[in-house]
Amino acid sequence: MLPFIILGLSAGAAYALASIGIVLTYKTTGIFNFAYAGVAMFCAYVFWQLRDRWHLTQWLALPLLLLVVAPLLGVILESLFRLLAATTVEVQIVVSLGLLAFFTTFVTIIWGGNPRLLTSIFPSGKFSPAHDVYVTGDQAGTFLLALAMAGGLYVVLNRTRLGTATRAVVDNRDLAGLVGANANAVGQSAWIISTIFAAMAGVMLSTEEGLVTYVLPALVFFSFAPAVLGRLVNLPLAFVGAIGLGLLDSILAKYNSSGTLAKIETSIPYLALFLLLVAYGRRLTEVRSSLRATGGSRVVVHTGWRNLGWGVAAIIIAVAVVPHAFGASTIQAFAQAMAYAVVALTLVVLTGWTGQISIAQMSFAGIGAFVAAHIAGTNGGLFPLAVLVGIAVAVPVSLVIGIPSLRLSGLFLALATMAFALLMDKLVFASNSITGGLTGLNLTAAKIGPLSFASPTAQFYLCLIALSLAGLGAFWLRQGPIGRRLQMVRDSPNATVTLGASLTATKLAVFAACSAVAAIGGALLAVTQATVVPSNFSFDTSLELLLVVVVGGRSLISGAVIAGGFDLVQLLPLPAAVDKYLPLGIAFSVVAIAREPDGLGRVMVRQLSYALDVLYRRARRPASPPLRRTAPRLVRQKAANRA
Amino acid sequence: MPEPLLRANAVTVTFGGLIALSEVDLEVAPTGITGLIGPNGAGKTTMFNVITGLQRPTGGTVHYDGHDIRRWAPQRRARAGMSRTFQRLEMFVGMSVRDNLRSAWEASVPGGVFGRQAAAGRETVEEILSRLQLHSFADRRAGELPTGICRMVELGRALCTRPRLLLLDEPSSGLDAGETARFQDLLVETTSGDGLGPAVLLVEHDVRLVMDVCQQITVLDFGRRIAAGPPAEVRKDPAVIAAYLGESAA
Numbered sequence: 001m002l003p004f005i006i007l008g009l010s011a012g013a014a015y016a017l018a019s020i021g022i023v024l025t026y027k028t029t030g031i032f033n034f035a036y037a038g039v040a041m042f043c044a045y046v047f048w049q050l051r052d053r054w055h056l057t058q059w060l061a062l063p064l065l066l067l068v069v070a071p072l073l074g075v076i077l078e079s080l081f082r083l084l085a086a087t088t089v090e091v092q093i094v095v096s097l098g099l100l101a102f103f104t105t106f107v108t109i110i111w112g113g114n115p116r117l118l119t120s121i122f123p124s125g126k127f128s129p130a131h132d133v134y135v136t137g138d139q140a141g142t143f144l145l146a147l148a149m150a151g152g153l154y155v156v157l158n159r160t161r162l163g164t165a166t167r168a169v170v171d172n173r174d175l176a177g178l179v180g181a182n183a184n185a186v187g188q189s190a191w192i193i194s195t196i197f198a199a200m201a202g203v204m205l206s207t208e209e210g211l212v213t214y215v216l217p218a219l220v221f222f223s224f225a226p227a228v229l230g231r232l233v234n235l236p237l238a239f240v241g242a243i244g245l246g247l248l249d250s251i252l253a254k255y256n257s258s259g260t261l262a263k264i265e266t267s268i269p270y271l272a273l274f275l276l277l278v279a280y281g282r283r284l285t286e287v288r289s290s291l292r293a294t295g296g297s298r299v300v301v302h303t304g305w306r307n308l309g310w311g312v313a314a315i316i317i318a319v320a321v322v323p324h325a326f327g328a329s330t331i332q333a334f335a336q337a338m339a340y341a342v343v344a345l346t347l348v349v350l351t352g353w354t355g356q357i358s359i360a361q362m363s364f365a366g367i368g369a370f371v372a373a374h375i376a377g378t379n380g381g382l383f384p385l386a387v388l389v390g391i392a393v394a395v396p397v398s399l400v401i402g403i404p405s406l407r408l409s410g411l412f413l414a415l416a417t418m419a420f421a422l423l424m425d426k427l428v429f430a431s432n433s434i435t436g437g438l439t440g441l442n443l444t445a446a447k448i449g450p451l452s453f454a455s456p457t458a459q460f461y462l463c464l465i466a467l468s469l470a471g472l473g474a475f476w477l478r479q480g481p482i483g484r485r486l487q488m489v490r491d492s493p494n495a496t497v498t499l500g501a502s503l504t505a506t507k508l509a510v511f512a513a514c515s516a517v518a519a520i521g522g523a524l525l526a527v528t529q530a531t532v533v534p535s536n537f538s539f540d541t542s543l544e545l546l547l548v549v550v551v552g553g554r555s556l557i558s559g560a561v562i563a564g565g566f567d568l569v570q571l572l573p574l575p576a577a578v579d580k581y582l583p584l585g586i587a588f589s590v591v592a593i594a595r596e597p598d599g600l601g602r603v604m605v606r607q608l609s610y611a612l613d614v615l616y617r618r619a620r621r622p623a624s625p626p627l628r629r630t631a632p633r634l635v636r637q638k639a640a641n642r643a
Numbered sequence: 644m645p646e647p648l649l650r651a652n653a654v655t656v657t658f659g660g661l662i663a664l665s666e667v668d669l670e671v672a673p674t675g676i677t678g679l680i681g682p683n684g685a686g687k688t689t690m691f692n693v694i695t696g697l698q699r700p701t702g703g704t705v706h707y708d709g710h711d712i713r714r715w716a717p718q719r720r721a722r723a724g725m726s727r728t729f730q731r732l733e734m735f736v737g738m739s740v741r742d743n744l745r746s747a748w749e750a751s752v753p754g755g756v757f758g759r760q761a762a763a764g765r766e767t768v769e770e771i772l773s774r775l776q777l778h779s780f781a782d783r784r785a786g787e788l789p790t791g792i793c794r795m796v797e798l799g800r801a802l803c804t805r806p807r808l809l810l811l812d813e814p815s816s817g818l819d820a821g822e823t824a825r826f827q828d829l830l831v832e833t834t835s836g837d838g839l840g841p842a843v844l845l846v847e848h849d850v851r852l853v854m855d856v857c858q859q860i861t862v863l864d865f866g867r868r869i870a871a872g873p874p875a876e877v878r879k880d881p882a883v884i885a886a887y888l889g890e891s892a893a
Binding site for chain 1: 695697712714717718720721722725726727729733734735736737738742745746747749750753755756757758761800801804
């Protein structure tokens with residue numbers, strides 16, 4: 001048992017640093033940093049570059065990382081988020097998710113996807129504190145260093161002027177400003193410290209698991225649960241929680257190395273995160289007091305009947321062109337893109353219209369897809385039934401996620417959906433009996449009554465009709481009383497409840513409806529992909545879809561269509577470089593335009609028309625009028641007198 | 644005096660160490676206008692929040708129409724006929740004025756969100772738009788209107804729910820003299836015109852307005868009730884004069 005406790009303590013210590021870093025920036029600046037995993041990974045790679053690639057001695061590389069790179073990154077992040085201080089929570093979440101994607105893709109571009117080994121920063125060798133028990137230098141070092149860093153932070157917060165100012169700012173940002181505490185400086189220090197902790201956690205976790213782009217972020221996500229245990233504000237509790245999580249994880253590993261329990265073991269942090277949301281309930285409140293958005297939400301334009309005309313035109317063009325002009329594989333790609341657009345549409349309704357961030361829409365789609373493959377895989381005629389069953393599974397699941405988290409503010413739905421998506425990856429999609437493993441399940445010939453959807457053209461029409469119906473449904477929703485209800489909830493929750501509408505019921509209904517539609521979209525994806533593979537419905541794909549919806553325009557139905565259209569990029573004969581940099585570009589665009597609910601297209605049109613306008617006016621501007629050559633009054637007076 | 648529509652007993656609210664309300668009693672008659680006045684920070688808006696359910700009191704009871712409503716959610720209180728405006732405007736800024744009113748009506752009617760009885764709702768909305776002379780602004784977006792109009796829209800929104808108890812939080816702040824006078828007429832007309840109008844609880848800084856329209860007044864200072872009674876009595880109360888009105892009003 002003792003060896004596992006030692007192992008757990010050292011792993012927990014690394015999580016603890018990350019949890020503390022997350023809590024610190026949240027409680028001082030109100031930003032929950034989803035990008036923390038990306039930052040930690042980036043820093044770990046920088047350390048590898050400095051020490052192992054450029055062969056700097058560790059005593060140079062580590063200070064460079066912790067005292068130069070990390071603080072610099074912290075300052076950059078702080079100034080970025082300060083720009084967003086007065087925006088809505090949902091914008092801040094989107095930006096930090098965009099940053100997460102930015103860092104992960106950036107690291108892949110710079111250092112490639114190959115796993116690397118990072119040797120420990122601590123001396124190798126081991127010692128034996130008791131009979132038959134060995135502690136490696138890495139384990140002891142990790143634990144002691146984490147303890148020292150956490151203790152150092154404790155001293156800073158409780159014994160120094162910076163600590164006093166920090167507590168003042170946490171207590172009441174405006175008041176602290178009035179009595180002379182510099183809230184911005186406090187925020188900046190918090191971000192710097194937080195990023196240093198991220199760097200250290202990244203290095204520690206990488207020595208344990210190796211530098212692997214698709215493993216490291218998940219490890220850092222482990223630290224979200226301890227942060228929530230501290231209700232996102234309590235640093236000691238977050239520290240203790242992280243150590244406890246490390247211990248629990250390690251002790252469970254002792255009792256099972258394979259099978260179902262092993263799967264549960266790897267998903268414990270996400271399960272814990274979700275259970276904590278349930279357990280704390282309304283005691284989880286957001287810290288930001290006066291920083292709350294002042295101008296209300298940016299207005300979501302009513303869609304208007306003219307836009308419906310554009311939609312109809314697009315459908316007519318699609319019908320007239322696609323099935324006739326392209327080959328089978330392209331037609332199928334179009335069908336698939338439209339299936340994605342159906343799922344993306346749910347994100348428009350959730351994120352754009354109700355201000356809720358869900359990072360699990362592809363998981364709901366996955367429910368629809370795998371249920372469809374199971375039921376209609378061998379007998380295509382059961383496809384309609386399969387879709388209904390998919391909905392029947394997705395909706396209760398969405399209620400389980402929604403009921404505890406939707407009573408709380410937006411951040412907690414984002415966290416709950418994130419935990420759900422990661423849980424689905426670990427528990428459901430990783431299970432061979434459910435998903436058929438890496439090769440997936442087949443769904444070759446779906447049928448609705450006498451109509452078969454085996455051919456790409458038939459799939460194209462199926463998806464087109466589904467997308468049109470979903471779009472029309474969303475349009476109708478937006479125009480009518482339900483659209484008004486959503487806008488009420490967004491604009492003023494206080495006024496909404498005092499007029500007699502229930503916030504939770506509204507949000508929950510929308511969330512459940514969106515998960516149902518996502519499940520339908522998933523079933524369509526299953527039809528167009530023929531083989532349903534788990535990796536197509538992972539947390540990463542949910543995150544990607546959210547980001548492309550933000551770029552496409554999260555308040556517009558057309559934004560969902562654009563988001564689906566990103567899937568068509570694979571058809572274009574683009575140079576490899578574009579392929580490589582596109583995700584980075586998307587992530588970057590999200591960070592840049594998160595405030596604009598209408599997406600990149602609208603922003604570009606607006607900027608272009610502004611630029612044209614300026615140029616036009618400059619061209620038309622008459623030459624400046626001649627200065628009046630009139631003498632001053634006194635001179636004129638004198639002249640008159642003389643006359 | 645008839646049984647009051649709303650009765651608050653010994654309501655106490657503390658925020659950490661700060662005592663916002665301390666054992667405040669308040670009664671609102673089923674008809675007419677009751678005033679709630681006091682200097683800034685006296686706890687008037689907190690009292691409103693307690694009554695409408697946005698703020699859970701630390702102690703004390705609130706009875707509405709004979710029911711103990713301490714555990715009622717805000718929306719349940721609204722459905723039972725309470726409606727309020729806000730001192731800091733809480734408009735649905737993304738909607739037109741007409742939609743602001745219409746959504747309020749929909750929120751107050753069971754099934755309203757599914758468009759049931761939509762025709763009746765439209766009628767109510769148009770009627771209130773014209774009563775408040777808001778027709779010329781009906782299609783303007785609420786976010787782009789001046790404060791004076793916004794106050795009217797909030798009042799209209801509250802009226803759309805057909806309230807039995809209307810709580811108005813400083814409705815005349817930000818209004819000029821002309822607008823205030825018009826508002827006063829409206830208020831009197833709305834409440835007492837046919838005897839069927841809602842009871843009103845009015846928080847207001849404009850002392851003249853309060854003295855003119857209210858039948859009963861409760862005065863708060865530093866979270867305590869320092870006086871209650873008809874305007875003529877309250878006006879002469881030495882504690883009120885010292886705390887709030889000043890010598891000139893007496």
